[in-house]
Amino acid sequence: MCGRFTITRRDGNSLAAELGVPADSFVDYRPRYNVAPTQNHFVVRMRYENREVIPATWGLIKSGSKDASMAAKTINARSETVDTRGAFRDAFQKRRCVVPADGFFEWTGPKTARHPIWFHREDSRLILFAGLYEAWQKEQGVWQTTFTILTTAANELLESYHDRMPVILADRDADDWMDPRAPDPHALKRLLVPARADLLTATPVSPDVNDVDNDSPDLLKPPGQMNLSLRSG
Incomplete structure (x- = not known):
C-alpha cells in the first residue's frame, strides 16, 4: 500500500519544470516530509493537450457523497479491481491523474516498535504515482477535489516490507495514463505493474515519521540523528 509519502523539492519553480507544468503552478x-491520508496535496491531470496541477485532498470521495466518512478507507485503490469496484470505477474511466512525490514510507519491525523505511530514487528524481481524482460538494457551492493512489503487487525490493506498493509511472507513460480521451481505458491497465527492483533504494529513517504531526527535513535523517525542530507549525 502507500500510506505516507514525501515531496521535498525546495521550490515550486524547479518542481514545475520537472513536471512540465506552468511556472506559476506552485x-x-x-x-x-510526511504527507498523510486526508491531508492536502496536489495532483497533475491532462487538460486538452497540457498538464495541469490542481490542489487535492488524499482520500477519494465520490461525487454525490454526503460526507467524507470514507476518505481514510480510499487512500489506495487496487489496480486489479480499480475498473470494477464502485468507489473507483467512474474515476478510472474519466479522471485519471498522477500524484507527484519523491519517496514513500513502509514500516518494519514489531507493532510495538515500528521502524520506517523511506523508498526513493537514488538520483533524487520525482516519482509519479498513478492516481484517480474526484470532486464532491462539501457544502452548498463548495467543491473539493480528492484523490487516491493505485497499488500493485510489491516488487523484489518491497516484498520484504509489504505485499503491495504504489504504481509508479514512467514520465513517458504518464500522459497516456492521464489522457481523458483514451479510447480504451482498460488498455491502460498494462501500465499498472510493479516498478523494476532497481528503480528505488531503501533508507531507514527516524521513527518520528510515525507521528503525522511531524513534518521536517530531519525526519529523513538516519535514526538517532534528530533535533527538536520536528513540528511543521
Whole structure:
C-alpha cells in the first residue's frame, strides 16, 4: 500500500519544470516530509493537450457523497479491481491523474516498535504515482477535489516490507495514463505493474515519521540523528 509519502523539492519553480507544468503552478508550495491520508496535496491531470496541477485532498470521495466518512478507507485503490469496484470505477474511466512525490514510507519491525523505511530514487528524481481524482460538494457551492493512489503487487525490493506498493509511472507513460480521451481505458491497465527492483533504494529513517504531526527535513535523517525542530507549525 502507500500510506505516507514525501515531496521535498525546495521550490515550486524547479518542481514545475520537472513536471512540465506552468511556472506559476506552485505559488503556495512548500516541501513536505510526511504527507498523510486526508491531508492536502496536489495532483497533475491532462487538460486538452497540457498538464495541469490542481490542489487535492488524499482520500477519494465520490461525487454525490454526503460526507467524507470514507476518505481514510480510499487512500489506495487496487489496480486489479480499480475498473470494477464502485468507489473507483467512474474515476478510472474519466479522471485519471498522477500524484507527484519523491519517496514513500513502509514500516518494519514489531507493532510495538515500528521502524520506517523511506523508498526513493537514488538520483533524487520525482516519482509519479498513478492516481484517480474526484470532486464532491462539501457544502452548498463548495467543491473539493480528492484523490487516491493505485497499488500493485510489491516488487523484489518491497516484498520484504509489504505485499503491495504504489504504481509508479514512467514520465513517458504518464500522459497516456492521464489522457481523458483514451479510447480504451482498460488498455491502460498494462501500465499498472510493479516498478523494476532497481528503480528505488531503501533508507531507514527516524521513527518520528510515525507521528503525522511531524513534518521536517530531519525526519529523513538516519535514526538517532534528530533535533527538536520536528513540528511543521
